[in-house]
Amino acid sequence: MGKHFDEELRDLNNDILKMGVFAEEAIYRSIEALKNRDKNMAQDVINNDRSIDELELIVDEKCLDLIARHQPMAGDLRFITTGMKINAELERIADIAVDIGQRTLEIVDKPLLKPLIDIPKLAEIAQNMIKMSIDAFIKGDIVLAKKVLASDSGADQLRNVIQKELIEDYMVKDSTTAPRAVQLLLIARFLERICDHTTNIAEDVIYMVQAEVVKHHPEKLK
Amino acid sequence: MGKHFDEELRDLNNDILKMGVFAEEAIYRSIEALKNRDKNMAQDVINNDRSIDELELIVDEKCLDLIARHQPMAGDLRFITTGMKINAELERIADIAVDIGQRTLEIVDKPLLKPLIDIPKLAEIAQNMIKMSIDAFIKGDIVLAKKVLASDSGADQLRNVIQKELIEDYMVKDSTTAPRAVQLLLIARFLERICDHTTNIAEDVIYMVQAEVVKHHPEKLK
Numbered sequence: 001m002g003k004h005f006d007e008e009l010r011d012l013n014n015d016i017l018k019m020g021v022f023a024e025e026a027i028y029r030s031i032e033a034l035k036n037r038d039k040n041m042a043q044d045v046i047n048n049d050r051s052i053d054e055l056e057l058i059v060d061e062k063c064l065d066l067i068a069r070h071q072p073m074a075g076d077l078r079f080i081t082t083g084m085k086i087n088a089e090l091e092r093i094a095d096i097a098v099d100i101g102q103r104t105l106e107i108v109d110k111p112l113l114k115p116l117i118d119i120p121k122l123a124e125i126a127q128n129m130i131k132m133s134i135d136a137f138i139k140g141d142i143v144l145a146k147k148v149l150a151s152d153s154g155a156d157q158l159r160n161v162i163q164k165e166l167i168e169d170y171m172v173k174d175s176t177t178a179p180r181a182v183q184l185l186l187i188a189r190f191l192e193r194i195c196d197h198t199t200n201i202a203e204d205v206i207y208m209v210q211a212e213v214v215k216h217h218p219e220k221l222k
Numbered sequence: 223m224g225k226h227f228d229e230e231l232r233d234l235n236n237d238i239l240k241m242g243v244f245a246e247e248a249i250y251r252s253i254e255a256l257k258n259r260d261k262n263m264a265q266d267v268i269n270n271d272r273s274i275d276e277l278e279l280i281v282d283e284k285c286l287d288l289i290a291r292h293q294p295m296a297g298d299l300r301f302i303t304t305g306m307k308i309n310a311e312l313e314r315i316a317d318i319a320v321d322i323g324q325r326t327l328e329i330v331d332k333p334l335l336k337p338l339i340d341i342p343k344l345a346e347i348a349q350n351m352i353k354m355s356i357d358a359f360i361k362g363d364i365v366l367a368k369k370v371l372a373s374d375s376g377a378d379q380l381r382n383v384i385q386k387e388l389i390e391d392y393m394v395k396d397s398t399t400a401p402r403a404v405q406l407l408l409i410a411r412f413l414e415r416i417c418d419h420t421t422n423i424a425e426d427v428i429y430m431v432q433a434e435v436v437k438h439h440p441e442k443l444k
Binding site: 057063064067068071073074077078081084085088163167168171172173174175176178179182185186189207 | 279285306385389394395398400404429
């Protein structure tokens with residue numbers, strides 16, 4: 001005990017930051033494993049998920065405890081419950097890194113269909129969106145949160161390009177590529193799903209900040 | 223105002239129940255649209271999502287308000303924050319119905335690859351898992367929640383069967399089927415993702431019930 005409420009809120013910030021770094025790293029490593037057809041790294045990503053799951057539970061429990069002990073007012077309460085939601089989103093993002101790791105293990109023994117360019121590019125967008133969305137939460141920065149939302153259409157477009165190419169230039173032209181092409185197509189969709197999770201985070205941040213603005217300065221609504 | 227806390231908790235129950243019914247219905251209708259190649263129904267599912275999104279926000283806001291006004295003790299607090307999480311899961315499930323609707327619109331003008339049997343079966347499993355998980359929350363029923371978790375491997379297996387068939391019997395044998403087969407494969411994966419959301423709900427329920435058991439009867443841990 002003994003810690004001040006403000007200090008505990010700062011701790012929560014750090015926990016979310018840590019969850020964000022873990023999630024981002026898991027994505028990075030899953031795509032490195034795919035690029036380098038590195039079975040061990042893919043397996044590592046899958047194994048490491050346990051510790052992210054554990055951290056999620058710890059953070060969630062801390063939040064509940066914080067609410068129960070301090071019975072915070074509207075603004076802080078909203079910050080904590082938003083933290084709980086973001087915590088859950090980050091855990092889901094890490095789960096998707098596991099999905100990518102599993103798809104990678106399916107094709108790691110076969111030659112790559114083609115040099116991977118767009119998939120790593122999409123992964124970079126996803127990682128960047130994770131970073132920005134967490135930053136937006138910690139700073140309560142609506143402008144940054146809106147930047148995350150704006151990035152999502154670029155991710156959607158790139159995923160469409162990847163999907164179209166895999167279907168039209170590979171599966172349809174040479175059906176023997178289908179099993180590998182399907183795995184790459186799924187990985188592209190997983191990455192897009194990560195971007196969707198970051199837009200959930202950004203929306204939560206906007207909602208958190210705006211609700212406070214509206215509550216404290218109702219004139220700003222007009 | 224004027225409502226008692228217990229009454230408001232019952233309201234929350236009803237809201238979650240309603241979100242569950244909406245989510246389940248959206249899934250059902252998206253698969254009906256696919257089966258009957260019904261463009262209007264697919265579009266309907268997509269359009270209806272807005273009202274589910276709105277209900278999610280209302281329920282979320284109610285939960286925050288409930289916590290802020292009543293500053294509930296551990297058990298009730300956990301029930302409310304679990305409700306918030308389940309509310310978010312149900313909104314995601316409805317989003318997936320939109321994904322299915324969109325995939326359906328992509329192939330609705332082409333003849334079906336084959337009579338759909340396994341995909342509707344998987345959809346039924348998913349709907350059933352939604353129902354059970356919500357029921358488990360409302361009754362605080364751990365046994366039922368564990369039944370949801372146990373159902374998930376059946377869903378995974380069925381999705382594997384569907385995916386294998388689409389790749390090996392369609393895409394590889396006749397590459398012109400690839401564009402349609404990919405859409406069906408994605409729909410099967412969407413349905414599996416819904417099942418995953420229901421297992422998140424079930425895990426939240428187990429966690430909610432057990433934390434209380436542990437807090438109030440620590441001897442049960444031994």
